[in-house]
Amino acid sequence: MTLELLFPLLGLLLIALGWPMAARRVRPNRWYGLRVPATFADAHVWYEANAVAGRDMMALGAVLALVALALPS
Numbered sequence: 001m002t003l004e005l006l007f008p009l010l011g012l013l014l015i016a017l018g019w020p021m022a023a024r025r026v027r028p029n030r031w032y033g034l035r036v037p038a039t040f041a042d043a044h045v046w047y048e049a050n051a052v053a054g055r056d057m058m059a060l061g062a063v064l065a066l067v068a069l070a071l072p073s
Contacts, residue, residue, distance in 0.1 A: 007067075008064075011060075011061040011062065012061065013061070014058065015057075015061035018053075018060075019058060020054070021033055021050045021051065021053055021054025021057065022057075024047045026054075033053070034046075036049075
């Protein structure tokens with residue numbers, strides 16, 4: 001796979017992984033999400049912090065995909 005496809009696909013992967021977090025669909029767990037002691041201490045903090053992290057992850061993915069497609073190869 002060439003880098004011309006790898007970086008846009010990575011951006012789409014970040015968007016796909018961030019969507020459930022931003023939509024507050026990820027329950028507290030050990031594997032997926034923003035996993036720090038403060039988020040494990042309170043469920044409300046978990047969902048709020050993961051919503052922000054998910055939105056940021058989706059924004060990063062969109063920027064990465066757009067820049068990778070816009071730059072000349």
